[in-house]
Structure formats: structure tokens, C-alpha cells
Amino acid sequence: MNIKLTGRIDSNNAAQIGKEIYEQLPEGENIPIVLDMENLEYISSAGLRVILRIKKTYPDLKITGVNSEVYEILDMTGFTEMMTVEKAYRVVSVEGCEEIGRGANGTIYRIDQDNVVKVYNNADALSDIQHEREVAKLALILGIPTAISYDVVKVGESYGSVFELLNASSFSKILSTEPEKIDWCVEEYVKMLKKIHSTEVPEGKLPDMKETVVSWAEFMQDYLPKEAGEKLLALVNDVPKDNHMLHGDYHTKNLELTGDEVLIIDMDTLAVGHPIFELASMYNSFVGYSEYDHEIIKKFQGFDFDTGVSFWKKSLSAYLGTNCETKIKEVERKARIIGYTRMIRRSIRRNGLDTEKGRAEINLWKDELLKLLENTDTLTFSTQELDIEAVKENLGEVQQFVEEHLEKVNCPPKTVMQIGLAVEEIFINIASYAYAPEKGNATLRVEVSGEPVSVSITFIDHGVPYDPLKKEDPDVTLSAADRGIGGLGIFMTKKIMDDVTYEYKEGKNILTLKKEL
Numbered sequence: 001m002n003i004k005l006t007g008r009i010d011s012n013n014a015a016q017i018g019k020e021i022y023e024q025l026p027e028g029e030n031i032p033i034v035l036d037m038e039n040l041e042y043i044s045s046a047g048l049r050v051i052l053r054i055k056k057t058y059p060d061l062k063i064t065g066v067n068s069e070v071y072e073i074l075d076m077t078g079f080t081e082m083m084t085v086e087k088a089y090r091v092v093s094v095e096g097c098e099e100i101g102r103g104a105n106g107t108i109y110r111i112d113q114d115n116v117v118k119v120y121n122n123a124d125a126l127s128d129i130q131h132e133r134e135v136a137k138l139a140l141i142l143g144i145p146t147a148i149s150y151d152v153v154k155v156g157e158s159y160g161s162v163f164e165l166l167n168a169s170s171f172s173k174i175l176s177t178e179p180e181k182i183d184w185c186v187e188e189y190v191k192m193l194k195k196i197h198s199t200e201v202p203e204g205k206l207p208d209m210k211e212t213v214v215s216w217a218e219f220m221q222d223y224l225p226k227e228a229g230e231k232l233l234a235l236v237n238d239v240p241k242d243n244h245m246l247h248g249d250y251h252t253k254n255l256e257l258t259g260d261e262v263l264i265i266d267m268d269t270l271a272v273g274h275p276i277f278e279l280a281s282m283y284n285s286f287v288g289y290s291e292y293d294h295e296i297i298k299k300f301q302g303f304d305f306d307t308g309v310s311f312w313k314k315s316l317s318a319y320l321g322t323n324c325e326t327k328i329k330e331v332e333r334k335a336r337i338i339g340y341t342r343m344i345r346r347s348i349r350r351n352g353l354d355t356e357k358g359r360a361e362i363n364l365w366k367d368e369l370l371k372l373l374e375n376t377d378t379l380t381f382s383t384q385e386l387d388i389e390a391v392k393e394n395l396g397e398v399q400q401f402v403e404e405h406l407e408k409v410n411c412p413p414k415t416v417m418q419i420g421l422a423v424e425e426i427f428i429n430i431a432s433y434a435y436a437p438e439k440g441n442a443t444l445r446v447e448v449s450g451e452p453v454s455v456s457i458t459f460i461d462h463g464v465p466y467d468p469l470k471k472e473d474p475d476v477t478l479s480a481a482d483r484g485i486g487g488l489g490i491f492m493t494k495k496i497m498d499d500v501t502y503e504y505k506e507g508k509n510i511l512t513l514k515k516e517l
Helices: 014-024 045-057 068-076 126-141 171-177 179-197 209-222 226-237 275-286 295-301 305-320 325-349 356-374 392-407 413-433 488-496
Strands: 002-009 034-043 062-066 084-087 098-102 106-110 115-120 151-155 158-164 255-258 261-264 385-389 441-449 454-461 499-505 508-516
Touching (some): 014 045, 068 084, 115 126, 115 151, 179 261, 179 275, 209 226, 226 356, 305 325, 392 454, 413 441, 413 454
Parallel strands (some): 002 034, 062 084
Antiparallel strands (some): 106 115, 385 441, 441 454
């Protein structure tokens, strides 16, 4: 029950006001009572005694809309400790204000040169605001550059958090007005993303994103063929637990340049989990939501669909640390599986099946999801591994992938050439014989470690069991007339590398090359 108090409550009128309040109160001790003090200008000790008597009868008493002067009196006398007391909120209008950010739970507007306000979609957002302030503070303590709200305001029928962001420009605005800066934006965007993903969060401080994605996959069981639905759920359940931070809504409207500092905002979606969950959200922001209607990204981000696709591709390449198209597409496919799952669920829950456009979008995403599920065995990925079809035409990408890892440790050019030669011999051998006459995939793993620095390159295939190390070395002292053709590839590999090992395990050929750098 809500009772409004106005004007003044002092020794002259406290008894009468107390009587009027009691006449309105219902019978029963467990009924929640709210005293709305938005229009109360003054209260003395006589008025406080009235409130205290009400509190004794109605333990769930709550006071709202208190101005700063009255709040000070209530705080001074211990009333804020005895009951819930909410201050009055400054009213802010965002009419005509520039929208600088938009997230899952609210929209951010610039209200003046120095300040922005995040207006929450939920009209009863005070608990959401408190949550975001807490997680933003946690992120700041853990070293993530973000802004902390310093005030809560009333905006229309909802609430907002006010942040100081002096002359800030979102990356979306930069991309839309200065498209030539896309590579700089990608560099800073990925730098922040890696900082977030490298931050380990104490157990229990943030929600686990995997639990959320599992609920999405469970929802999809009623909308996918049985086998596909079960595979989707199994893939998500197989993603390992990870306590590293995820932003949860990481797109260019939530990255702000203020002066020469880059800040991440809109922190209410912070979670922990495997990076593939973050990449799925990113894919949706830049590509997925706009695949059917290219105008959506223009309305949301301020730049066109082609820019969104380009930014996504460049960012994924930079995040993975490779230009290898096969590797980029491999991780993108996994991100799309989660991305489509989220979009389909979201659209269905928003009655998408009831409209022609909604059905068309859902069918597009569903068809893509089903194709992706057919050819995916895991949603996890490693930046050190490349899974590629074992055909001679892919040798260039294999060598590029290896060379990119060697460049990161300043490997001498001669050693790069030697390793490249060994890689060619082994990969061509797999491409030629492992699956013949059929085709299959090979996995390449590159690991650089230790002191002195050494590189380990492992080739894995599911082809015919074959140990190339058992092949007898050719006699290189013989003349050309007396020597056979072939057999030099493995021989050179053993000579070039410091160690070469082979094993057949669990239906896989595993050959490892090692070289000290």
C-alpha cells in the first residue's frame, strides 16, 4: 500500500497526520507499506515518532522519494538502518540527446559535454543498476578500464545511471564518420578484448555464461530435428568451465574513446566463460542480426553491413593472431552455431514466428545452423591449432600458419626456411597417402616454449596407419645412376629437425617435429 506525505510534519500537525495515516492502513502485520515522501519538505522528531509507531506495527515499512534534507535527518537518527529508505532521484530528459551506445539492457545517451546516462529498458531497474555498479567496480579492481556510475536518475518511467565520459566518442561513431580508421579501431578493440579475456575472476563473483548458453540449447530442442538438437546441447555441455572474464555484449557502441583513453562501458552483462561465447555475441552484432535485413546494423551501429562484415573479419583475424583463412573460418563457424542459437531463441520469444519477416529470419538462421552442426565436433578452439583438409592445394595456408607463429618469437630466416621445408614434406605426404583415394582432414599444432626457445609442430590425421620413420634412409653417397627416385623428404626432415617422433594412438597418426631456435 502506498501513502503519500506532503508539506511539513512537525509538533503542530504530527498527531493529526498520524491519525490520517492510521485510518488508511489495512489490518495485518505482514502487509508491505510504502510512505512516499517525494513532496515532503520537512520532518521533526514528532513526525519521526509517527513513522516509528507505524514501523512497529508494519515491519515491512519502506520509505521512498526522500529529498536530501529529509534523508539527512532520517540517516542521522538511524532510520536508514531500521528500514529501507530511498532517496528522491533527479529527473533527467534524454529528448533530443545523442544516442552513443546500446546494449541488451539499456541505451546510453550523452546529456552534456561531460556526462552520459544509461537508461534501462526495465522500468523497475534499481536492482539492475546496483548490479552493474558492483560488477563494474569489480572489473575496475581487476584492471579493466571502465567508467563507474556516480549518480542514479529518473528518466521517464524508468531509471538511469550517470557516468562521466568527457567528450567521448564510441567506436561506432568513429567507424561511421572516419572509415579510414578501421584498422586502428580493430587494433584497440582487440587489445581491450584480449585484456578482458585474460582476466581471471574469483570464483562466484560473476555468472557463468555456459549456464546461459545451455538454457538456449535446451530451448532449441523443440525447434530442431531431434538429432541436431541433441548434438547442439552436447556441444555446449562439452565446453569446459572457464573463470576468465567475458563482457557479454562486446561491440563498437560499447567501446568509448575519451581523450586518448579507451574505456569499455555497459558492464551489466559481465560473465565468465570460454571466449567462443563472446565471439558468438560479436558475430551477431556485426553480421548475424543483419544477415536478412542489412539496414538493421545501420540503425544499430551507424555504419553499413559491409563495414560490419569487414570489422568482424579483421577483428577475428587479429584476435586469433593469424591471416589464415581456414583458421578464421573454423572459429567463425563455431561462433555462428552459438550466435544462431541465440538469435532464433530471441526471435521466437519475441513472437517472430507470428510475422512473415520473423519466419524468414528464423528459417535463414535455422538452415545455417543445421548445416554447421553437421560438420562440427567441438565448439572450442586453440590459436595454436589448424584443422585443414589434407590436400596439396592447402600447403600455402599450412606454411603461413607455421610462419606466423615463428615470427612471433623472431625466428631466424634460415630456421624458418628449414622448418618450412620439413612442414611441406610431412603435409604433402599426408595429403598424398593418408586417405587415398578419398580425402580427409589433418590437424596441425604449433607450440613454442622453453629456454632455450624451441618449436614443436605436430601433425595429426585419421588416415591409414603409417610410420614414415621406419622407412630406410637413402644412400646419398651413390651416384645418380644408382640411386632410386624418392625417399628424400623424410630423410631431409630428420636431418633438418632436432627430433622427429611418431605414434599411432586412438585411430590417429601423430607425428611431431621439434627444433631448437
